[in-house]
Every structure is written in structure tokens, then in C-alpha cells.
Amino acid sequence: MATTTGTLTIKEVAAATGLSVHTLRYYERVGLIHAIDRADNSHRRYSEDDIGWINFLKKLRATGMSIHDMQTYAHLQRLGDSTLPQRVEMLKALQQQVEAHINELNEHLGLIRYKIEYYGAMIEAEALEAPA
Amino acid sequence: MATTTGTLTIKEVAAATGLSVHTLRYYERVGLIHAIDRADNSHRRYSEDDIGWINFLKKLRATGMSIHDMQTYAHLQRLGDSTLPQRVEMLKALQQQVEAHINELNEHLGLIRYKIEYYGAMIEAEALEAPA
DNA sequence: CCTTGACTTGGAGTGCACTCGAAGTTGTAG
DNA sequence: CTACAACTTCGAGTGCACTCCAAGTCAAGG
Numbered sequence: 001m002a003t004t005t006g007t008l009t010i011k012e013v014a015a016a017t018g019l020s021v022h023t024l025r026y027y028e029r030v031g032l033i034h035a036i037d038r039a040d041n042s043h044r045r046y047s048e049d050d051i052g053w054i055n056f057l058k059k060l061r062a063t064g065m066s067i068h069d070m071q072t073y074a075h076l077q078r079l080g081d082s083t084l085p086q087r088v089e090m091l092k093a094l095q096q097q098v099e100a101h102i103n104e105l106n107e108h109l110g111l112i113r114y115k116i117e118y119y120g121a122m123i124e125a126e127a128l129e130a131p132a
Numbered sequence: 133m134a135t136t137t138g139t140l141t142i143k144e145v146a147a148a149t150g151l152s153v154h155t156l157r158y159y160e161r162v163g164l165i166h167a168i169d170r171a172d173n174s175h176r177r178y179s180e181d182d183i184g185w186i187n188f189l190k191k192l193r194a195t196g197m198s199i200h201d202m203q204t205y206a207h208l209q210r211l212g213d214s215t216l217p218q219r220v221e222m223l224k225a226l227q228q229q230v231e232a233h234i235n236e237l238n239e240h241l242g243l244i245r246y247k248i249e250y251y252g253a254m255i256e257a258e259a260l261e262a263p264a
Numbered sequence: 265c266c267t268t269g270a271c272t273t274g275g276a277g278t279g280c281a282c283t284c285g286a287a288g289t290t291g292t293a294g
Numbered sequence: 295c296t297a298c299a300a301c302t303t304c305g306a307g308t309g310c311a312c313t314c315c316a317a318g319t320c321a322a323g324g
Contacts, residue, residue, distance in 0.1 A: 011270075021271090022313050041320055043271050059240045067311065081254065088251045095244050098237055105234050108191045112227045119220045122213065142301075153301090154283055173290050175301050199281065 006037035006045030013046045017054045024054070030067065032057055032074050063098050138169035138177030145178045149186045156186070162199065164189055164206050195230050 014021045027033045033054065036044040060070050073090055076083035146153045159165045160176075165186065168176040192202050205222055208215035 009270080020313075023311090025272090026312065041271075043320090059243060061311095062236060063240050063244070081258065084251050084255050084258075088248055088255065091244050091248045091251070095241065095248065098241050098244065102234055102237050102241070104194060105230055105237075108195050109227065109230050109234070111191060112195070112223050112230065116220055116223045116227065119216050119223070123216050123220065126213070126216075152283075155281090157303090158282065173301075175290085193281095 006039075006047045006050070008046040008048075008051070010044045010046070013051060013054065016051055017058065019054065019058070027054070027057065031071050032067070034078065060094075063094060064101065065094060138171075138179045138182070140178040140180075140183070142176050142178070145183060145186065148183055149190065151186065151190065159186070159189065163203050164199070166210065192226075195226060196233065197226060 008016070010021050010024055013019075013024060017024075019027070024033070028036060033050065036046055036050065039045050057070060057074075060073070061067075065073075069090070073087060076087050076090075140148070142153045142156055145151075145156060149156075151159070156165070160168060165182065168178055168182065171177050189202060189206075192205070193199075197205075201222070205219060208219050208222075
């Protein structure tokens with residue numbers, strides 16, 4: 001649990017995480033990321049741990065979690081281990097949403113595949129009707 | 133291919149499809165839905181076929197397709213069978229996106245499940261340290 | 265000394281997909 | 295005749311998640 005001291009610039013973190021520097025500052029501003037360490041010139045210096053957290057945030061976003069809910073989660077995280085039960089509840093709710101979402105996508109995927117097949121057959125049929 | 137004549141009000145279609153009346157008008161305005169038949173009093177009268185199309189639109193949206201791309205698709209659809217190849221291409225691209233999305237969600241789901249497990253164990257451990 | 269470039273801040277602007285408001289028309293019920 | 299409900303249009307407003315801008319600071323290079 002060695003809290004690595006910050007060494008990475010915001011640009012480096014942007015490159016490492018795929019978020020823009022704008023988004024990194026935005027995330028910090030809205031409390032998704034804790035107040036980042038500063039160098040003497042007041043520039044941000046991120047640690048490796050920060051990268052880990054940011055990558056986790058990215059995953060939460062990618063599951064469809066809203067910024068608002070992520071703020072709640074980040075806040076609980078900062079409150080420490082006493083909030084573990086609440087965080088587990090949030091994760092369980094998220095798990096169910098994601099599972100439901102995957103199921104829905106799979107259903108729609110079935111229809112898409114069917115249409116590709118069906119339209120493909122129609123195109124074939126037309127090609128036969130009017131051969132070159 | 134009997135083009136059923138419109139009998140359903142916008143409210144009924146909203147109830148049937150789960151879209152709001154606002155959204156139904158909006159979709160028509162932006163060209164996702166063709167100009168709907170009107171009753172003598174200029175009220176919209178939807179057909180069963182319209183419901184089918186709207187439900188398909190909902191599925192496209194649910195896969196993450198943008199309104200813009202849906203406009204393209206709807207436009208091609210209205211141009212008739214000659215656009216089948218382009219529509220198949222769009223569907224194939226969509227299929228790949230959805231498959232990729234599902235894979236991503238499954239990966240993140242793995243992490244979520246892991247965290248639920250791990251945090252669950254931490255909570256257990258804490259409960260043992262400080263028994264009631 | 266001057267320029268360049270990477271950073272800082274606060275606040276404004278953007279794009280998307282709706283969502284709503286205001287004012288008007290029409291048809292039915294009391 | 296009046297009230298009401300359901301619809302109509304056009305345009306404005308909303309919420310989300312960024313995304314960008316202007317003006318300023320600071321360190322290093324020429």
C-alpha cells in the first residue's frame with residue numbers, strides 16, 4: 001500500500017489512460033479523482049496508483065455508470081473501509097444492469113444477424129434475376 | 133405487404149412502443165419515421181407496420197447506433213430494394229460494434245464480480261475481528 | 265531578454281437526444 | 295354554449311458529459 005509519490009504529468013497520464021487532459025481535470029474538478037499532488041510550479045503530478053484508479057473509472061464509465069453514480073462511489077471510496085458494504089451494493093446493482101444490458105445486446109444481435117442473412121439472400125435472388 | 137391503413141393514435145403508439153409522444157413526433161421530424169397518415173382532423177394515424185418499424189428503431193438505438201446513422205438507414209430503406217447492399221453493410225458494421233461492445237462489457241463484468249468477491253471477503257474479515 | 269511550450273484557472277461552449285411550453289384546432293360530453 | 299381532452303406546430307429548454315477558450319504562470323533554450 002505504498003502511496004507512490006506523483007511523478008507523471010497530466011499529459012503522460014492522458015497518454016497512459018486514453019482520457020484527454022481536459023477530461024482528467026474535469027474528473028478531478030467533479031470529485032471523481034482526489035486532489036492530485038502538485039509540483040513546485042503547481043503542475044499536477046500523478047502517481048501510478050492514480051493511473052490505476054483512473055483506469056477503473058474508465059471501466060465504470062464503459063459499463064454505462066453515470067458520472068453522478070461514479071461520484072458517489074468515489075466519495076465512498078475516500079471514506080475508507082467502513083463504506084465497503086455500500087460499495088459492494090453499488091457493484092452488485094451495476095453487475096445486474098450490465099448483465100441485463102448484455103442480454104439485451106445479444107437479443108438485438110440476433111435480429112441484426114437475421115437481417116444480414118435475409119437481406120443477403122434477397123440480394124442474391126436479385127442478382128440471379130438480372131444476370132450480367 | 134399489405135400496407136395497413138393507419139388506425140392508431142399517437143398516444144396508443146406511445147403506449148405500444150414505449151416511446152413518448154414527444155419522441156414519436158421528434159423521430160418523424162428528423163426523418164426516422166416516414167410522414168405518418170393523418171385523420172381528417174390532421175391527427176396522426178399509425179399503422180401496425182409503423183409500430184413494427186418503430187420497434188426496430190428502438191432496437192437500433194439500444195445497440196448504441198446514433199440518430200444520425202439511423203437517419204441514413206431510414207433514408208436507404210425508403211429508397212427501396214436497390215439500397216439493400218448498403219443496408220447490409222451498415223448492419224455488418226453494427227454487428228461488429230455490438231459484438232465488440234459485448235466483449236468489453238463481459239470483461240468489465242469480470243472485474244466487477246471480482247471486486248464484489250474481494251470486498252465481500254474484506255467485510256467478512258472485519259466482522260470476525262470485531263464480533264458483536 | 266525574448267520566445268516557446270507545458271501547464272494553470274474559471275467559465276463558456278458543444279453535441280447529442282430528447283423534452284417541454286405556448287398557442288391554436290377539433291370533437292365530444294354536459 | 296361551454297368545457298374539456300386530445301391532438302397540432304414551432305421553437306425553446308434540458309441534462310449529460312465532456313471540450314474548449316482566454317488569460318496567466320513558469321522553466322528552459324537561443
